[in-house]
Amino acid sequence: MTIDKTTASFMQSLCLVEIEEDIILPFPVMPDADKELLRSALQAIDQLLTSHQNDYRAWDKAGELPPAFIQEMRDMGMFGLVIPEEYGGLGFNASSYSRALQEVAKFDGAVAVTVGAHSSIGMRGLLLYGTDEQKKKYYPKLVTGEMIAAFCLTEPGAGSDAGSIKTTATKDGDSYLLNGSKLWITNGGIAGFYTVFAKTGPADQKGNITAFIVERSYEGISTGPHEDKMGQRASSTTTVNFDNVRVPASNVIGEVGKGFKVAMGILNSGRSGLGGGTVGAMKTVIGLCTKQAKERSQFGKSISEFGLIKQKVGHMVVECFATESCVTMVAGLVDQEYSDYAVEAAISKVYGSEAMWRTADEGLQIAGGNGFMRDFPYERILRDARIARIYEGTNDILRLFIALTAMNDVSMQLKELSSSLKGVFNDPIKGFGVLSGYARKQASLLTGINREKSRFTKVAPPLRPYAQVFEDGTRDLASAADRILRKHGRQIVEKQFATKRLADIMIDLYVLACTISRVNGLVESQGVDKSTKEMEILQVLARQVGRRVHSNFGKIDDNDDELIKSLADHAFEREGYSWDSI
Numbered sequence: 001m002t003i004d005k006t007t008a009s010f011m012q013s014l015c016l017v018e019i020e021e022d023i024i025l026p027f028p029v030m031p032d033a034d035k036e037l038l039r040s041a042l043q044a045i046d047q048l049l050t051s052h053q054n055d056y057r058a059w060d061k062a063g064e065l066p067p068a069f070i071q072e073m074r075d076m077g078m079f080g081l082v083i084p085e086e087y088g089g090l091g092f093n094a095s096s097y098s099r100a101l102q103e104v105a106k107f108d109g110a111v112a113v114t115v116g117a118h119s120s121i122g123m124r125g126l127l128l129y130g131t132d133e134q135k136k137k138y139y140p141k142l143v144t145g146e147m148i149a150a151f152c153l154t155e156p157g158a159g160s161d162a163g164s165i166k167t168t169a170t171k172d173g174d175s176y177l178l179n180g181s182k183l184w185i186t187n188g189g190i191a192g193f194y195t196v197f198a199k200t201g202p203a204d205q206k207g208n209i210t211a212f213i214v215e216r217s218y219e220g221i222s223t224g225p226h227e228d229k230m231g232q233r234a235s236s237t238t239t240v241n242f243d244n245v246r247v248p249a250s251n252v253i254g255e256v257g258k259g260f261k262v263a264m265g266i267l268n269s270g271r272s273g274l275g276g277g278t279v280g281a282m283k284t285v286i287g288l289c290t291k292q293a294k295e296r297s298q299f300g301k302s303i304s305e306f307g308l309i310k311q312k313v314g315h316m317v318v319e320c321f322a323t324e325s326c327v328t329m330v331a332g333l334v335d336q337e338y339s340d341y342a343v344e345a346a347i348s349k350v351y352g353s354e355a356m357w358r359t360a361d362e363g364l365q366i367a368g369g370n371g372f373m374r375d376f377p378y379e380r381i382l383r384d385a386r387i388a389r390i391y392e393g394t395n396d397i398l399r400l401f402i403a404l405t406a407m408n409d410v411s412m413q414l415k416e417l418s419s420s421l422k423g424v425f426n427d428p429i430k431g432f433g434v435l436s437g438y439a440r441k442q443a444s445l446l447t448g449i450n451r452e453k454s455r456f457t458k459v460a461p462p463l464r465p466y467a468q469v470f471e472d473g474t475r476d477l478a479s480a481a482d483r484i485l486r487k488h489g490r491q492i493v494e495k496q497f498a499t500k501r502l503a504d505i506m507i508d509l510y511v512l513a514c515t516i517s518r519v520n521g522l523v524e525s526q527g528v529d530k531s532t533k534e535m536e537i538l539q540v541l542a543r544q545v546g547r548r549v550h551s552n553f554g555k556i557d558d559n560d561d562e563l564i565k566s567l568a569d570h571a572f573e574r575e576g577y578s579w580d581s582i
């Protein structure tokens with residue numbers, strides 16, 4: 001069967017009880033030629049970043065990367081990772097780029113975000129939607145790092161609600177006049193190339209946003225001081241201000257008025273970079289804390305021999321492997337030219353950033369008091385890790401996005417089912433949210449549960465038990481979506497507790513599917529005997545996922561949501577906690 005890559009999405013199909021296994025099997029494998037180029041790039045990255053191994057702590061304290069180091073990054077080609085070879089870049093696809101950022105993040109979070117903000121988001125609008133003229137003009141400066149790139153969307157009044165930005169771009173002849181302020185812009189203070197989002201329609205209306213290329217050299221542009229941050233302190237984060245900045249109309253990226261779509265396209269496409277970064281940080285923590293635990297003796301033996309230490313390390317290994325599988329899969333989807341991978345990319349960001357946070361936290365715990373000391377890197381890694389759950393879409397917003405996108409598809413399906421019942425029961429159905437009670441009872445997604453595509457048919461026999469866990473989870477997902485929709489109808493958008501549960505089920509299932517695919521590839525290529533550790537990882541993950549999905553599913557009808565809301569409202573009313581023990 002051929003897959004229509006313009007519309008196919010594993011997760012969206014899954015919510016309609018279809019396991020589109022051809023999208024995720026076989027697991028993406030990098031061609032040898034790509035591997036060769038990537039390996040030499042990784043070597044160069046290692047060489048540069050190892051030579052500064054003793055500097056990252058000082059740079060973190062100072063809150064700045066020294067200009068001489070940024071020059072070294074330019075010289076080694078760090079800013080040309082994704083720029084096409086014909087312009088002197090490495091032309092990395094999503095898989096190679098993600099792996100390269102993993103390597104950078106193994107060393108330092110601030111360096112990784114500097115490279116990531118340039119390639120993942122700062123210049124990605126040009127890469128994805130730029131005209132040939134724009135590319136000819138800017139690639140040569142971006143590839144050398146003469147121009148470092150930044151992505152300017154957030155404003156003081158517009159964070160998660162990015163559509164409400166107030167920066168304006170007013171047409172004036174064949175140019176635009178830009179006015180407004182952007183906040184917390186990574187690379188703000190060192191960039192020469194800004195991708196700026198501004199309103200080209202009425203200021204009091206949402207939408208009508210356009211993306212522009214803005215050069216640092218344009219008159220009227222200024223940046224604030226580097227923000228004093230919790231983590232990734234050495235990276236540049238500043239305000240970027242526009243005071244009647246004249247931008248040629250030829251600098252519009254994509255279509256006028258379609259800038260929100262451009263922004264979302266950039267963020268989706270760039271997520272494999274952030275995902276790679278989370279894997280890099282996790283690998284470093286696992287390396288550091290296993291060595292430290294082996295060297296540390298308490299109660300007459302190495303603490304690495306204690307069960308509670310092993311428990312932490314074992315879970316770190318499972319989460320790192322699962323994240324790596326998911327991030328590699330999403331990058332593979334991009335490289336195979338699937339168009340619809342937004343939900344999958346959001347899942348990789350949410351899972352990766354949270355797994356990295358848990359790993360950094362538990363790694364620090366293994367190091368004990370040393371972990372809390374600045375002489376050791378654990379506390380810096382923990383501080384650096386925290387932001388990944390906030391920027392490039394908070395994990396809360398991404399959870400809503402993941403579940404509501406799926407629910408939208410399910411509701412469409414229900415609508416179709418309802419329409420097909422219309423003739424039979426002669427029941428007027430006006431659409432989702434206003435389905436008559438009777439039709440709602442009839443129009444069930446669960447009718448699809450035993451369809452042909454409700455099973456994994458192409459996994460190797462040793463993986464069948466884990467495929468079974470996935471298939472059972474899929475049925476729970478379908479039942480969950482069905483029940484949530486019946487219960488809340490069009491009110492679903494307001495029911496965030498329920499939406500989050502559905503998102504968590506989807507995240508778990510996708511990560512499991514990616515890990516099944518990866519281990520399946522290994523079992524098929526090297527045999528099950530040589531894949532015992534990977535099979536153990538899969539076994540643990542599958543059992544965890546099975547338990548979590550079951551628990552989330554159970555909470556749809558049996559939960560404390562209203563009580564929790566009532567307690568939150570009480571705290572909001574009093575603006576604090578109401579009790580004391582004396």
Ligand SMILES: Cc1cc2nc3c(=O)[nH]c(=O)nc-3n(C[C@H](O)[C@H](O)[C@H](O)COP(=O)(O)OP(=O)(O)OC[C@H]3O[C@@H](n4cnc5c(N)ncnc54)[C@H](O)[C@@H]3O)c2cc1C
Binds near residue numbers: 154390391393
């Ligand atoms: C170090 C750093 C670097 C950054 N780099 C960049 C950059 O390069 N370019 C750029 O444009 N931006 C950048 N940002 C901004 C970042 O993307 C935003 O901080 C992020 O989008 C969240 O916006 P906010 O901070 O205004 O939080 P808010 O949107 O105010 O959210 C506050 C809290 O409310 C929650 N929330 C909001 N709306 C809802 C809802 N509907 N339902 C449930 N919960 C909700 C959020 O999840 C969050 O927990 C950076 C931020 C930092 C801290």
